């Protein structure tokens with residue numbers, strides 16, 4: 457899965473893995489010791505957070521790639537996008553960025569020896585800015601809430617814009633964009649519609665959205 461903070465990746469991951477009877481791999485937010493510190497002081501914890509995510513992601517990918525159709529709730533490719541934005545915002549230095557990229561390269565070389573080199577299908581949840589804000593609010597993780605003072609709204613806007621371009625440029629394999637505003641996948645009919653699109657793509661066919 458791919459998509460902005462609060463786009464609904466966790467819900468989709470659970471549903472897709474349930475449908476395909478495979479294993480879901482989640483980003484364990486509650487167990488992340490750096491995430492809330494990062495939100496408090498991105499300049500101090502930006503680099504450490506990216507190394508944390510890179511390490512966790514690499515581990516999940518190694519485990520997930522040995523079976524068919526396992527579902528990961530976020531891709532390693534998006535971590536690089538978060539990192540780039542944190543460099544642009546001055547939270548991560550150029551030197552740290554070069555280090556990150558070298559490490560990422562090294563890891564990608566390792567992955568290229570695995571049975572699969574990239575996801576069978578990259579599913580991108582395309583959610584409007586209002587939609588993700590409302591999800592972030594509903595979910596209620598305190599450190600993610602934007603206030604007038606903390607600059608998070610600007611960060612989210614910046615990420616939201618960058619995500620669209622990122623997905624357009626993603627070219628490591630088959631990809632599918634789902635209009636997350638349009639579907640409520642807790643509703644059976646919506647879910648059937650979405651899952652039909654996923655299956656079509658997994659079978660290597662083109663998706664027609666009515």
Ligand SMILES: Nc1ncnc2c1ncn2[C@@H]1O[C@H](COP(=O)(O)OP(=O)(O)OP(=O)(O)O)[C@@H](O)[C@H]1O
Pocket residue numbers: 459460461462463464465466467483485491505506509529534535536538539591600
């Ligand atoms: N590489 C990264 N760099 C910085 N922050 C990250 C990174 N990956 C994830 N995060 C942060 O981790 C938290 C969890 O990510 P996210 O909200 O996308 O996952 P989620 O809650 O499972 O997603 P969804 O709401 O789509 O199910 C968010 O606060 C997000 O900003």
